[in-house]
Amino acid sequence: FSELFLLINQKLKKDGILYICATPDFNSPCSFLYKSQWNQIDPPFHYHQFTATSITLLFAKYGFGLKALYYQYLETPYANFQKDADKFIKNIKRYYENKDPVNTVHAYPGNIMSLIFERINIK
Numbered sequence: 001f002s003e004l005f006l007l008i009n010q011k012l013k014k015d016g017i018l019y020i021c022a023t024p025d026f027n028s029p030c031s032f033l034y035k036s037q038w039n040q041i042d043p044p045f046h047y048h049q050f051t052a053t054s055i056t057l058l059f060a061k062y063g064f065g066l067k068a069l070y071y072q073y074l075e076t077p078y079a080n081f082q083k084d085a086d087k088f089i090k091n092i093k094r095y096y097e098n099k100d101p102v103n104t105v106h107a108y109p110g111n112i113m114s115l116i117f118e119r120i121n122i123k
Contacts, residue, residue: 001058024038026049027053028108044092063119064117064118081109104109
């Protein structure tokens with residue numbers, strides 16, 4: 001990641017912010033329940049798996065602090081809470097019956113995070 005952050009530091013204006021959008025959160029309920037069948041495990045598009053904590057620690061290592069964290073769900077065109085909740089609950093039941101999950105391709109609150117980072121000014 002050092003080359004990436006070198007480029008970011010070269011290109012980002014002094015008071016600029018960095019917006020990371022639509023990033024899967026591997027600490028989400030669906031990630032835990034669906035494991036390798038979670039639809040956000042999607043090579044080659046997602047090379048690295050992050051949680052809100054792990055990405056914040058990575059950015060902190062390179063001098064950036066978390067300014068905002070959003071979990072957008074209802075604001076997206078993918079949200080259908082009743083349908084998504086029904087699928088998720090059905091798979092929770094399957095989990096307790098020691099069965100594999102089915103219909104794992106659906107949106108759900110907490111799956112996707114968007115983050116805003118800013119440079120940390122340490123004096």
